[in-house]
Amino acid sequence: MKSTGTFDFGVIDHQSSVPPYEQLKNQIILRVRNGKLLSGTKLPTVRQAASDLGLSVNTVARAYKELEEQRIIETNGRLGSFVRASVDEFADRMREAAEQFVDEALACGVDEKRAILYLSAAFSAKARS
Structure with missing residues (x-):
């Protein structure tokens, strides 16, 4: 899958009652829904996203896993994770x-x-x- 855009993270509110993995997941879903993240856009690696957001690797991995289960993204081994769903x-x-x-x-x-x-x-x- 080729990259057709980039993903810039929003802010994760660590004081929110919404868990950080859910905030990240919701950010990605919202950006897919409003057309800001196109099908084929490569997402940062789990480690890179965790570092950028100040989250644990497990937190980001959970968000990505749930997005995969919902068929919003797909992971292709060493190639990385990509937006699967289009608007x-x-x-x-x-x-x-x-x-x-x-x-x-x-x-x-x-x-x-x-x-x-x-x-x-x-x-x-x-x-x-």
Whole structure:
């Protein structure tokens, strides 16, 4: 995969209730979503990112691992980690997930307002974990 851009880290707020790995993960997702990180952009190595951000290697590795699981980035051995998702792919995945959620809610007899409450509760639970 070729590099089509660079990634400059934002600030990690060590006083935040949001864990640092989650902050880093969210920064990357937001930049993919708004088109600032294009598919093919090479990310810094885990060690370099940890050094730049003042984080442990394990913290950055966790963020990268979760991004890989979400198919936002991919790691190609010694070549490094690259942005995989594009803005369109990200939107398509979210639209598909939303459609599946709605199908499941309707199958359970749940209306839109209640379904949104379940979704909101799930987001809150993830934020706490």
